[in-house]
Amino acid sequence: MSTRVNPIEERSKKWLCNAMLELLQDKPYNNITIIELCNKAGLVRKTFYRHFISKASVIIAVIDLMFVEFNEYIHDQNIGPLQMPLAYFTYWEQHKFFLDILIENQLFSLLNDQYVLYLEAMDHIIGSKIMDLSELERDYMRTMVAGGLWSMLKKWVVRGCTESPEEMAQMTLIFLL
Known part of the structure; x- marks a missing residue:
């Protein structure tokens, strides 16, 4: 249906x-x-x-719309796991105003709450490594990666995005590989 x-x-x-x-x-x-x-x-x-149901659910809807936009971009550009961190930080650099608003209003945690769901939807892009894990291990891995990406993003924004998206992507790949 x-x-x-x-x-x-x-x-x-x-x-x-x-x-x-x-x-x-x-x-x-x-x-x-x-x-x-x-x-x-x-x-x-x-x-x-x-x-x-609440004002927070509106913010979550905005985040969801942004994820759809990002997901369409990576699909259209045929971006694979090794290019993903650069696409991620480039995207958020373009939407820094929104991240600043989330941080200023103590709403940044809403972004992290959605990340695990987004990563699950992107399993096919993340790579074959995740396919060798049990569902429980996949769930924990998504949680770990989501928290790490969220924390890096927040620190980057709070620092004023002084590092380039390329530098952030390089660090991400070093940390994850």
Whole structure:
């Protein structure tokens, strides 16, 4: 059974995500109300609650949209495991404003929470090494890699992205291989 995407629902979700990003540029996350978010998106609260359970779920939706964008890029460019770290840091360098917002609002942990799910979806790209592991070992490996990438990304952003994406990718490969 296939699930059909309702374009109006997707548009409403996207409007709420964009409204959240716009509001976060002007005020702290904790000061943003759902009513304010809905007003900025031009939608009613009922529509918000049809798609989301909280403000944090909007941030997670933004992160998910970014993952879809990144995943499409690596698929279209046929990026393999050894090129993945460079693609990763190059992508996040282009979205540094979003990472800064997450850090400033103590929301960066939401990114880590999603990483394990993303890595599972990317098992086929990560390489054959993961295929030789049991499901339990794969789960722990994804958790370890997700935490490591998340921590490196946060440190890099806090340091002002002074190292190039190429330098970050090189360090990542050294650490993981």
